[in-house]
Amino acid sequence: xxxxxxxxxxxxxxxxxxxxxxxxxxxxxxxxxxxxxxxxxxxxxxxxxxxxxxxxxxxxxxxxxxxxxxxxxxxxxxxxxxxxxxxxxxxxxxxxxxxxxxxxxxxxxxxxxxxxxxxxxxxxxxxxxxxxxxxxxxxxxxxxxxxxxxxxxxxxxxxxxxxxxxxxxxxxxxxxxxxxxxxxxxxxxxxxxxxxxxxxxxxxxxxxxxxxxxxxxxxxxxxxxxxxxxxxxxxxxxxxxxxxxxxxxx
Numbered sequence: 001x002x003x004x005x006x007x008x009x010x011x012x013x014x015x016x017x018x019x020x021x022x023x024x025x026x027x028x029x030x031x032x033x034x035x036x037x038x039x040x041x042x043x044x045x046x047x048x049x050x051x052x053x054x055x056x057x058x059x060x061x062x063x064x065x066x067x068x069x070x071x072x073x074x075x076x077x078x079x080x081x082x083x084x085x086x087x088x089x090x091x092x093x094x095x096x097x098x099x100x101x102x103x104x105x106x107x108x109x110x111x112x113x114x115x116x117x118x119x120x121x122x123x124x125x126x127x128x129x130x131x132x133x134x135x136x137x138x139x140x141x142x143x144x145x146x147x148x149x150x151x152x153x154x155x156x157x158x159x160x161x162x163x164x165x166x167x168x169x170x171x172x173x174x175x176x177x178x179x180x181x182x183x184x185x186x187x188x189x190x191x192x193x194x195x196x197x198x199x200x201x202x203x204x205x206x207x208x209x210x211x212x213x214x215x216x217x218x219x220x221x222x223x224x225x226x227x228x229x230x231x232x233x234x235x236x237x238x239x240x241x242x243x244x245x246x247x248x249x250x
Contacts, residue, residue: 018051019077020051026164029191057092081109097131105131106159115149119134119153162183168194179213183216186221213234
């Protein structure tokens, strides 16, 4: 777990699994792969095996040792619903998240149908607790089907990350969605994001009363283009996030 992170919308990261495989064009220039592969073959380095999928059971209970409430991005260096991660291991991760209910866990996936299937199996007629946020990543209109899977998911708090945003996404059904993040791609060969794509999503979020967070324009480096959209920062969080902060302060 990283006690701090440069990801603007979270406080910390927790990686009980690292490594992944590409499934859509949003994965083409994966920052996690680029970082991990720098250390392939370095003896005793956490990423000695590069971006190969690796279970890390020694990290399963890390959040339980963090007593101060924080937002935790789960598997920032992988995808929790990768088909090669055993269900029993995912169960262990969810058990930790359910137990450490003073934290907010942010789970983001491109494998949205597998997430929906897992949540149905785990929670049946119930829903995942509200402190476990379940989200999908959508990079363009072609992959907006993930939003349909999110609608069907047994989740109390739902969010969408449009990052890297690589094209317009069109009309969105935001009923029941709590939060949306928009961000451009970063890295040496970053593909540009058009302003109208981001504005289209922001305006739909405002109309649907969905919290909107603009992460970055991207570029050669994550902060190359700054974070202003039409002259201002957008740092909204779901209502449940504000409620939990107030409760923690009491």
